[in-house]
Amino acid sequence: MYPFSKNNYKKFFRQLSLLLIAVFLTLPFIIDSFGRSSLHRLSEFNIFFADTTKPVTKPKKAGTTPAEGKQSIVNDLKPDTVPVPATAIFTPTDSLPTVKDTVIVDTLNMPKMSADSLDARVTFKATDSIVLRFKEKRFYLYNNADVKYKDIHLTAARMNFSQETGILEAMNVTDSTGKKQGRPILNSGDQETESDTIRYSFISQKAKIFHTKAVYGEGFVHSEQIKKSPDNTIFGFRNGYTTCNLDTPHFAFRARKIKVIPDKIIVSGPANLEIEGIPTPLFIPFAIFPITQGQRSGILPPQYTVNQQKGIGLENGGYYLGLGEHLDLTMRGAIYSYGSWGLTLSPTYRKRYKYNGGFNIAVATTRIGDKEVKQDFSNSRDFRVTWNHSMDSKARPGTNFSANVNFGTSTYNTYNTYDYATRLNNMMSSSIAYSKSWAGKPYNLTVSMNHSQNTSTRDVVITLPEASFTVNTLYPFQKNGVSGTPKWFEKIGVAYNLNARNTASFKDSLFGKEGMLKNMQTGIQHQIPISFSIPITKNITMSPSVNYGERWYTKRIVRTYDSLNNKIDTAYQGGFYRLQEMSVGVSLATAVYGMYSFGKNSKVTKIRHVMRPTVGMNYSPDFGSKYYYNLRIDTGNTARAFQRVSYFDGSVYGTPAAQAFGGISFGLDNNLEMKVKSKKDSTGERKVKLLDGFGFNGSYNLVVDSFKLSTINFYARTNLFDKVNISATANVDPYQYDSLGRRTPTYAWKGGKGFNIGRLTDVTVSMSTSFQSGDKKSKQKEQQKQDIETEQTSDAQMQAQQRQLEMVRRNPGEYVDFDIPWRLDLSYSLNMSKSRTSDYRRDTTIFNQYLSFNGDFSLTPKWKVGLNSGFDFINKRIAYTTMYISRDMHCWQMSINLVPFGSFRQFSITINPKAGILRDLRINRTRQFQDL
Template sequence: MVLRSSILILIFFSVFCELLFSQGNPVETPADTVHGQNDSIHGYPVAESEITDIINYIASDSAVFDLKSNQLFLYNKAELTYQDMRLTAGKIVIDRQTQILDATGVADSTNESGFSQLPVMIQGSEVYEGSHLTYNFKTRQGSVSQGFTEADVGYYFGDKIKRVAGDLYYVKGGLYTTSSYRVNPEYFFSSPEMKIIPNDKIIARSVFLYIEGVPVFWVPFAVFPNKKGRNSGIITPTFGDDGTYGNYIAGLGYFWAINDYMDINATLSYFTKGRLDLKSKFRYALRYNFSGGIEAGYSRIRLGEDTDPDKFSSDAWMINIRHNQRIDPTLTIDGNVTFTSGKSYFDNITNNLNDLLRQNIVSNFTLTKFWEGTPFSLSLNYFRDQNLQTGDINERLPSINFSNTEVFPFRSKDFTGSNASAIEYLSYSYNLAAIYNRQKINVETTTGVDSVFKDSRPGVRHDLRINFTPPFDFITIRPFFNYTELWYDRSIRKYFEPADSSVLTTTVNRFEAVRFFNTGISLSSKLIGIFTPEIFNITGIRHTITPSISYSFQPDFSSPGFGYYGEYKDAEGDIVKYSHYEGSLFGGAPASELQSLNFSIGNLFEMKTLENDTTENKFQLFNLNTGLSYNFAADSLRFSELFTDFRTAIGGILNIGGSARFNFYKFDPVSNRRINTFLWDSDGKLAELTSFSINLSTGFNFGFSSSSDLNLDSIERLPNETVFDKLDHVVYDIPVSVSFNYNYSENKSNPFIPSRISNLRTNLNFSLTRNWKFTASASYDFIRKEIGAPYITAYRDLNSWEMLFNWYPTGFYRGFRLEIRIKAPDLRDIKITKETNSRGAFSDF
């Protein structure tokens, strides 16, 4: 790893200078430059070379070829170029007699190092530097003094690099760091001796980690990969002490970069008090084609002895499979499936709040296909929902959905809307859903022995929608007809057993179809009013009213003639009606006749303002919608609840939205339901509020600056200092972002037992300096009068290091975690951690 790029310098000189010996270059002096020509100098030995491209060399001061010493001298801003490689230095000397190339800088008392124009080689996009470069073509050996080059992350440095036979290099005084400071970096890895095998590995002896010039860590030797890209290797573990499981070594493992398209890792965590955790992750990816992976974990806990009364044992596991692939523009596969033994796995393996508070694991694996130029699409889906609290599992394998979007079957290809026949406005759409559903439900019994209920059943649903939308000038009329058909492989029958007053249920296994429909007509229009107040640059206010009325009819499919419902008499002799398809995937047919007249009206207020002579701004002021329905076929409570919703934004600062519902009928506390008596007749009021909700949200950005005359984005920020001392003498900029969200809801379906929710959530983000960033979030429940889930984080950029601080002040998982680590991704295992959470090995806040 160390000095890999500097070695390329020697390789370049080996090829480059052999080329110079194989092609003489007569000196030309015009315009302070000398260009190499592709001919030879007679009388001097010429080495063989396979290089055929032209070599150019330039010197700003002079280019001298000394025939007596057989040397070529390039002075001041000397430059040699060949293909995509270029060498620059203050002085370049090529000795044709000894076949040695020497490149150095020039003395410069104004430079901190005492030299300027140090040798620099550029190849492609990479840059390599050194204080002194030499190469001997006879022995094919060379050296680089004070070699310096940038790596993928950080840079390498060596006091002396020597090339011996073949591709083998020895380095004296090697150094590596990701610090941005070349002089006195805040940390670096150092080794007095290294052996480098290009494109293979680096072997270093006595490796020290220095922080602020102080050695803090040492290993007798180390072997580093010396290849670009991902490299296989050991995953560094962490060590510590856990209050429950004792001393631990966590995260010890191995990473295997199989090839450019896949890799795998495996880690082990061992605790001295009876715990073992294993994790593994396999990933694969082919850009623009597919990606995915398989992740698995296992946790085994054995706390206490066999005779201990509080002995605890646990075996928890998890498997996650992901795959995403676009086979072609019309066919895709997307899946994320997780199987786990239960919630105990997440409780044991992590402190991440999202995982700890998770109630369900939902998995999906979907294949989607659509046919270009047609209204057809198809999806095949596997769905799995696992309840982590109860262990219940609901699974759909498979779920097939076929869709035919809206089609106008009688519309001609040259349809324009004018002079079109009425039948051309007739359209239909169709959707098919086929599901095979499986359930596993854990049932708690009074005897204390739990049982498992398992059920599996298929179902198919067909939906056909027919619409007719003839055009009218000021009104939209749309007759519609909706047809649904359900297919099942079973139905149920219920019987009352007088002996024990129980209800017996039997299953009839046979194919059965359920068919139902509804039809109706809707009318809607749009009314627009505009007025121009001509005040405060307001150019106009528009009020848009959208009234709508519709009539829907649906038969009573619970009538005996349809055969979808049965009935029996209970112990009191009352007739109980039930559906033959209770518990089926798509339910049964609707049970009551519907002749519903629906009213709704929408109100939208918009305003337009003039910003300047050519620019206008348009925004919404207020949106209010309300609606009501009346069912002619109902024997009571024919009026539905009156619903209304609203939303507005005040100056782009405060967003307000909400809804409310009102009931016109009296509530009877004895029967615990609404009765067919108007509130106007009993209590002298029109309606009663049954539910209400409102949401207020706002967010704004501002900043504190040392000068109000400067733009915040252009002010120079302090890199390290805080801004609380001597604010009148420093230049500072503190950007702040704040958001508030308030929710209030009230449910009074039963006026005697109302329920309320009222909470406020806030988020705060600010940066004291360019390197200090803070975030905080919390919520407050006004009903319970308690703070919920406060969370505070602090981040400090330490140049090549970073500090992260996370704090949960209250709650079950309260505690803090402080971590200081190297920012470079490959070195993040080098860190210092302090935390108060008892499960330290897994505190991944």
């Protein structure tokens, strides 16, 4: 306790007497001081400790009136600062005086500033007490002291300041349990330093700090002593650099001396890696830790790996070259002991508010086996090119250009990728598109180039170019400025669509050769739809329509039967071929609602059924018969030896129907849902969907002699309990087939073998669901996701995100969410289709049934096991499977990734820090067993 607060009456009265004598002697000086100058602010060191014996006259600014040259000090006072007499000493038992009257300060009679005054205001506060000792020229703050000076903010349990030396000292305190409380924290700009003791000089703006922990980006520097220069450069003694945020970190790089240049770099001399306080044999002659924000060129360190086929190697090493705010280049390479190598160039470009994009050009040579043993030796040269480009929508309103290109050799993924998603995907596709819409006009233009490639079959399809021009629906009979209900002919709308396409299909071995252009197909399609609607009743609408179209081709296919070799030959004939088509029709649509109510005691209150039937009458003349001919597919003169085919099978836009159609089209869509009682809903009822949609559609041709009824399409879709997504489609052919698989004009239900609506030609069923336990941080993660989506991401950040996703796919065990105890995703698909073979001689049925599943669960809060696999029911084998085991070690993470069987068996174990700045400091052991 302080002397003034001790319970000693004799000593108290003796001190009180001395205090009254001192006040009596100094009272004339105090009165004189108040008469000549203003109150001093407690929150300013330079004014409070100023020499006030020699007044100084401050020159008056031009154009300043006497009223403008004065100000009220009360308006400048903060809640934690009050004016007090210069000789007062505040103790825990003192009461602070208050200011009741407004005091006017005359700026022309300000006191002269002393030589040791500061050049900026210092504000301070403390929770417990503030003690000033004028004879010692010292200033004390107790409990939660807080001081601000320029861009420096210092907090601590206790502080003291000496005016003679200009040194402010901040320190912590020890509580009754022996724990340190209120450690000093110094914030200078963006730099934060936490320590036991801080000594800061206001004169030299230097600081000496003891037992400190400073934060630099993702890293922390622990030092026994540091010296801080006026430019914030730091020199440390006995230091440790780590990315672990604990006071006693799990690991650190220990160095005797370091130098920190804020926002640039941390440099140290010889450093030793220490784990759990135990030094390791790993020494480095020097260490450089960049803490720079923004673009900087530099070396990208490689990763050590061991590959069963390629040998010992170094991967992903290279150089990053920053070429300014609009361009940069990343170069990475890989080299292996068996002679394989790879090189990747990744330039990116950007212009803010205009466009951004990037290339990825990769070449690789893979050598497997011994060159002397030819049957086991293979040498593959591969390449892959990707390009992405996007345009800011605000750069040129109405105009857009985008590119997403991905092509390469068929074996590139086989030898140069390791994640299961890339290996299982045997399709590569590209698209480059330009679109233009005219403001205030109904015109739209799109021009694109497309590419698709199957790496398994080595089939390549290139569309160059593809264009479409559309004119939106116009109403030529509609009058301008006419109010009221329009007449029926004013609702007639006319539109125009033009599509053009040039397509080439070939094997990838023919790329750039003459055979690439041999099978090129060119086509142009015109369509002019005319439509309008007429309401017949309140619930029924009639919609007549007329459609006219033409298809223009420059080549047709002629097939002939080679009886000598018993095969079909194909030839192409050039020219100009004009195909016409036309249709007229009218359709009726309505909706019918049905409701069934249950009793009061039933939990289900209502079931609602909605039916939406559609009926249409259509007529299309026979414009397509002349484009068909009978092709002999076998020897003999029987009907089975011939097949009806078209000259334009496989053309860009197909062939019009070979017969007239005049009939009825029909369809029925249904929706089924119910309402159940619920206390959670404000209405007392909750809506539950039973079937989102189910129904059928088809047509009946009245003008043909046979095959009048079309195939019937059935469909259904629902989401059960908002958890299980189910969808199914099926096409049923209502006619019978003979023993050779040919269609006959007899309905299926007339077969005499029980009721049969027809033959299934294709069926698709898919189901998916997902289950997971609760996530305590779900709201926080959702907010972070929204912040990322709303934040404008630079192109460099987008490239970094893409590389991060690639790392996630390649090493799933390193990127797991320990906040979710378990998770399970299931997906099931069933596909069946029947079609004729390419020689038209028989039917073929393709049947696929597949179940995929992936999930993970936590053995403990720090151990996670995951699996991604599936099962092929047709081939009766397990699909490509990956497993991982991950261990959260606070600032480090261990992961084991395993591909247990298949053509690409693999095992890897990785231990690495979580921080991105140390992502290359990893211990990795990989084994790959590739069956070729």
